[in-house]
Amino acid sequence: MAFDTSSARRTLAIVGGGFSGALLALKLVALRPGWRVVLIDPSSRPGRGLAYGACAPSHLLNVPVNRMEAGLSPAFADWLTGRSEMAEALAESGGEISDAFSPRELWGQYLQQQVSAARVTDHGPGLTVLRGEAVRLLDEPRRGLMLGDGREVEADTVVLATGNLPPRPPLPDGSWLRDAAVFAADPWAHDALGGVAPDAPVLLLGTGLTMVDIALKLAESGHRGPMLAVSRRGLLPGAHRYGGHWEPFLAPILPVSPLTLSKAIRAEVRRAAEAGQPWQRVIDAVRPVIARIWSSWTSAQKRQFLRHQRPRWDVHRHRMAPRIAERIDALIASGQLCVRAARSRDWTPAGDGVAVTLQPRGGGASETLTVAKVINCTGPRSDLHGLEVPLYADLARKGLIAPDDLGLGLETADCAVLDARGEVSTWLHALGPLTRPAWWEITAVPEITAQVDGLAHRLAEDAVATPVLSEVFVDLGAGI
């Protein structure tokens, strides 16, 4: 059956009701009220996903309110107005709601309410939310999905929006620690931080934003014991800073190699410092062209960037809200949190805990210490090769997806999924962090919103894929 006119009634099934999937569903039901849009997610709180579902009161958005606007009504800023939970955020931003860093919990509530308000419960047109896990595609010639409990959803179009996968354990294959109770493989699991005595030492593997979240959550829950965070380079995310401006500066030297890019950014940061401008505005000035730069690189250049430049790029690009940075600084100053550049090895059972040897980066004597819990804070997994998740195993078996060689996600062309032979699907799409191989920076709300808007319009108009890669990012460079 061909669906080649915009007026034909269609059914779309979206796998994943986090921010990406929920926003696409909301945009589509607004654009095509006659279509049936089925949003599938295991959570009882659709709209939140991982990032805005598993958050503690201390967790703040790492993007200010004005950059979180996703074109929904009411606007997030209006919805927040008058909320007592915003008092601290407003005090910090000088009373400006648009510049404030809201608690993540509020953004989760806002998205969940948006989904509830749009949701219809019957089988007709509009938004249907199904609670469950999509485990495989329906067999040809039918199209659609089967859920874990055997329910079937027939759909003309399927969109994968499964977002942030649990992290890979940074441990050797076969390591006893992988299955041990002292190892929290998924820091977002509800019981991940359980069973640790308040004064016991804890090892956090990773020093990025996930570690920041977990250290704050532990401290907030009354943990008083030492927290040691290690990663190969020991880099902590930078902090957001208000004010200043820096003009985009890369256009004249494009295309640019990874090495030249980092040299150009470093030189520009020096110039900005001399002009009294924060480095944060220089990074913001790079953002509008980062997708264009990424897509111009060869596979070897991308690999080079991921290996050598990515750690520094990540800590400058993905920053902590100012208040979060202050809390982390306070934990470090008090001695409770220690951040080290080291490799961990030789894990051995030690009483109820685990002994681990840390080899400092750049040499120096190794040190063996015993901790009560090891928490995997290495961040969401992106590599889909060999992923033991039923839906992806099914898609891989059927040759319908092509995980990329760099381990970043799925190969796509303007959100249409490429199959194992490199052919662009007309009915299978992907959104959000899964599409990193094509977009690179497709993690945060501003970029995902631009991507969702593009896909919603293309689906609603039944338009063929059009290249939107760099253009949609053009207005995303403004700082906070």
Ligand SMILES: Cc1cc2nc3c(=O)[nH]c(=O)nc-3n(C[C@H](O)[C@H](O)[C@H](O)COP(=O)(O)OP(=O)(O)OC[C@H]3O[C@@H](n4cnc5c(N)ncnc54)[C@H](O)[C@@H]3O)c2cc1C
């Ligand atoms: C802890 C954390 C904090 C963040 N904070 C910010 C922030 O402050 N600002 C910002 O701009 N960005 C932030 N991000 C970036 C974040 O990736 C995006 O903002 C956005 O939430 C991604 O949404 P998503 O829907 O693609 O993924 P997710 O939020 O991961 O949602 C995916 C959903 O798909 C579901 N799912 C997976 N597989 C299946 C299946 N087979 N069947 C059915 N459902 C399935 C999952 O259960 C989940 O609910 C944060 C990310 C994390 C991890």
